[in-house]
Amino acid sequence: MKKLYILFAVAFASLAMTSCFDDPGREVFFDGNVVEFHDGNLPNGFTTTKVRRNATQTDQVDIQVNRVSTNASGAITVNIGVDPASTAIQGVHVNFTGTTVTIPAGQFVATFPVTILTGNINPGERPVLKLIMQSATGADISTNYGDLDLNINVICESKISTEADTWTATSNSRFGTFTADVKVVPVAGVAGQYTISDISAGLYAAFGFSTTQSAIYADNCNKLTFVRVVQSQFGGLGGPRIDPKVGSFDPATNTMIIYWSDSGNNIDGRTTLVKK
Known part of the structure; x- marks a missing residue:
């Protein structure tokens, strides 16, 4: 019986509260400019x-x-x-x-x-x-x-790479030297930014992980800066933690140098990319 009284009390309170609200369809809340x-x-x-x-x-x-x-x-x-x-x-x-x-x-x-x-x-x-x-x-x-x-x-103006280009990437870190072919693709609708398909140049792939550890770098007058990670299996992968933090592009040799880190695995990496 006590539970029944409680139910009636809750229902009555709900009806009382509902009756206090105006119908929003009948009132203009703001008519100024x-x-x-x-x-x-x-x-x-x-x-x-x-x-x-x-x-x-x-x-x-x-x-x-x-x-x-x-x-x-x-x-x-x-x-x-x-x-x-x-x-x-x-x-x-x-x-x-x-x-x-x-x-x-x-x-x-x-x-x-x-x-x-x-x-x-x-x-x-x-x-x-x-x-x-x-x-x-x-x-x-x-x-x-x-x-x-x-x-x-x-x-x-930046014309470092196209979707058709392939680059030979070589990374150096405390885990050693790794080399892989990667793609450097312009970011659609954003001038001077490129997605690098594997900034580790095969480091993670050598340990059985994905060959896609991609990130975006921005080019401004041949200076390359980290923008953001696109896809990675490691939450710690990101921009460089230590100097130098700004990479470079040499148009005479079609060579890119980028810097990155993986805080979760205590990696500070440098990757050199040469267009094929």
């Missing part, structure tokens, strides 16, 4: 990477602004300015001093262009253009997402 940068929520801003091919090169980056509202009946006009704290210099790194962008009635997004003076920027520079929403008509500016850091990254 707020405007924000689409990438304003990114913790480190928006990064654009451009490949530098000549000294006069320019590129365009489109920046998106969003309407946040359940009501799009009116247009929104936003004045975009540049924060003086920007390290991107007008006429040197960018050609942008500000603009006005309009989100038409019935629309929720609009974009505006920023011109990057790619040919003027040396690879290794990291200029930042700090964009701010100065004023808006027809909407309030988002408190949290009304500014945006545009991080400009310029790299050299």
